[in-house]
Amino acid sequence: MRVLSGIQTTGNLHLGNYLGAIKNWVKMQDEAECLYFLADLHAISIHNDPAELTRNTRDMAAALIASGIDPNRSILFNQAQVPAHPELAWLLNGTARIGWLNRMTQFKEKSGKNRESASAALYVYPVLQAADILLYQSTHVPVGEDQRQHLELTRDIAIKFNQDFGRDVFTIPDAYIPKTAARIMSLRDGTAKMSKSDPSDMSRINLADDTDTIAQKIRKAKTDPEPLPDNEDALEGRPEARNLVNIYATLADTTPEAVLAQYAGQGFGQFKPALADLMVTVLGPITARYNELRSDTAQLDDYLALGAQKARTLAQPTLDAAYDALGLVRGR
Ligand code: TYM
Numbered sequence: 001m002r003v004l005s006g007i008q009t010t011g012n013l014h015l016g017n018y019l020g021a022i023k024n025w026v027k028m029q030d031e032a033e034c035l036y037f038l039a040d041l042h043a044i045s046i047h048n049d050p051a052e053l054t055r056n057t058r059d060m061a062a063a064l065i066a067s068g069i070d071p072n073r074s075i076l077f078n079q080a081q082v083p084a085h086p087e088l089a090w091l092l093n094g095t096a097r098i099g100w101l102n103r104m105t106q107f108k109e110k111s112g113k114n115r116e117s118a119s120a121a122l123y124v125y126p127v128l129q130a131a132d133i134l135l136y137q138s139t140h141v142p143v144g145e146d147q148r149q150h151l152e153l154t155r156d157i158a159i160k161f162n163q164d165f166g167r168d169v170f171t172i173p174d175a176y177i178p179k180t181a182a183r184i185m186s187l188r189d190g191t192a193k194m195s196k197s198d199p200s201d202m203s204r205i206n207l208a209d210d211t212d213t214i215a216q217k218i219r220k221a222k223t224d225p226e227p228l229p230d231n232e233d234a235l236e237g238r239p240e241a242r243n244l245v246n247i248y249a250t251l252a253d254t255t256p257e258a259v260l261a262q263y264a265g266q267g268f269g270q271f272k273p274a275l276a277d278l279m280v281t282v283l284g285p286i287t288a289r290y291n292e293l294r295s296d297t298a299q300l301d302d303y304l305a306l307g308a309q310k311a312r313t314l315a316q317p318t319l320d321a322a323y324d325a326l327g328l329v330r331g332r
Contacts (some may be wrong), residue, residue: 001032002171004138006039006079006129008196009056010047013063015205015283016184016194019250020144024178026068028142035136035311036069038078038304041086042128045121046110061300063207066290075314077307079132084315088131089124091322095161096127100153106146130154135315137171145182146193151175165325169318181250187221190239207290211280218276223268230264232256244268248275251282 005025007017025036038060040053047053057078069076079085101107104126111118129150133141134157141151151173158170186192186203194204202217209217222240229235235242235256242256248271249256263271293300323330 001140002136002138003028003032003034003140003142003176004036004133004136004173005142006037006042006132007060007064008039009043009053009060009078011056011196013060013067013207014194014196015207015247015279016144018067018207018283019181019184019247020178021142022064022067022069023181023250024142024176025064025074028140028176029068029070029074032140034074035138035314036064036074036076037082037132037307037311038064039129039132041079042125045119045125058297058300059294061304062294063290065293065300065303066207066286068286071303071307075307075310076303077311078304081304081308082311082315084135084312084319085128085131088135088315088319088322089128091326092127092131092134092157092161093124094326095164096124096130096153096157100156101126103149104153105149126150126153127157130157133173134158134170135318136311137318138173139171140176141173142176142178144184145177148175148177161322161325167321167325169321169325178250180246180256184247185239185243187217187243189222190241190243205279205283207283207287209283210287211284214279214283215273215276218272218279221272223272225267227265227267228260228263228271230260232260241268244271244275248278251278 005021007021013022025034028034038057040057043053043056061076064076065071101123107123107125110122130153133154143151155172158172162168162170184194186194186198187205188200188203192198198204202220205214205217221244223244224238224241226238228241228245235245245256245259249259252259
C-alpha cells in the first residue's frame with residue numbers, strides 16, 4: 001500500500017479540503033507510507049503572481065503540518081523540487097488522448113467561456129496529475145469527489161501505457177473518497193461546491209478564520225425554515241441542511257444518522273450554534289498551530305527540501321523504467 005495525494009497552492013486551505021481530503025491524509029499516516037505534496041506546478045496553470053505563489057506554497061505547507069501531517073513520518077514536498085513530475089508528464093502526453101482530455105469537466109469549468117485564452121497547462125493539467133500519482137507506484141489516492149474523473153483518467157493512461165509498451169511500468173491506483181465529506185458545499189448555496197475560487201468569502205470556512213469569523217459565517221449560512229428530520233432520506237431536496245449535517249458529522253467523527261438522532265425536531269436556531277462550537281473546538285488548535293508555523297519560513301523550507309530529496313529517490317526507478325519502455329536512449 002502506497003498513499004499519495006496533492007493540493008494546489010492557489011490559496012488558503014478551506015473546510016472542504018480539510019474534511020474531504022486532509023483528514024484522511026492524516027489518518028492514513030498510521031497505515032502506510034504516505035507522500036503528500038503541494039501542487040505548485042499545477043497552480044501555474046491559472047496563477048501568475050510569483051510573490052503570492054511563493055507565500056501560498058509555504059502557507060500550505062504550514063497548514064498541512066498544522067492539520068496533522070507529520071513531515072518526519074510522511075514525505076511532504078512541493079512538486080517544483082522534483083523534476084521527475086514534469087518529466088514523466090511529458091512522457092505520458094504521448095499516451096494520453098486528446099479525446100480523453102476533452103471530456104475533463106474541471107477543464108471546462110475552469111476555462112469557462114474564454115476557452116481560447118486558457119493556458120495550455122490548464123488543458124494538460126490532468127496528465128501532470130497522472131504523473132504525480134504513477135511516479136510512486138501509488139495504490140491509494142485520498143481525494144474529494146471532484147477528483148474522481150482525474151483518477152479515472154490516470155488509470156486509463158497507466159493501463160494504455162502498460163499495454164502499448166508491453167510492460168507493467170505503472171501500478172493502477174484507486175481513488176479513496178470519503179462517504180460523508182466527499183463534497184462539502186458552499187455555505188451560501190447547497191448546490192455549489194465549497195471552493196477557493198468562490199468570490200464570496202462567506203461561502204467557505206478558511207483554516208485561517210478566527211472564532212468570531214467562523215461563528216458569523218455559520219450564523220449567516222443559508223438554510224431553510226424546517227426543523228431537522230430524524231432520518232437522512234428526509235434531507236432530500238434540502239441541500240443546505242444536508243451539507244451542515246454532513247459537516248457536523250465529519251467534524252464529530254460520526255455519521256449523519258447519529259447527528260439527526262440527536263437534533264431531530266430542532267431548528268437551525270439551535271443547530272447552528274452547536275455546529276459553530278464544534279467547528280471552533282476542532283479547528284481552533286489547528287489554526288493556532290498554523291499561525292505559529294507559518295512565520296518560520298526557514299523551517300518550512302527545510303521540511304520541503306527534506307521531503308523532496310526522499311521523493312526524488314523514490315521516483316527515479318519508475319521514471320527510468322518509463323524512458324526505457326519508450327526506447328529513449330540515455331547515458332547512465
Ligand atoms: P485541490 O487543490 O482543488 O483540492 C485538494 C483536495 O481537496 C478536495 N476538495 C474537496 N473535498 C470535499 N469538498 C470540497 N468542497 C472540496 N474542495 C476540494 C479535493 O478533492 C482534493 O482532494 N488536482 C488536485 C491536486 C492534485 C492531486 C494530484 C490530487 C494534483 N496532483 C495527484 C491527488 C493526486 C486539486 O486541484 O485539488
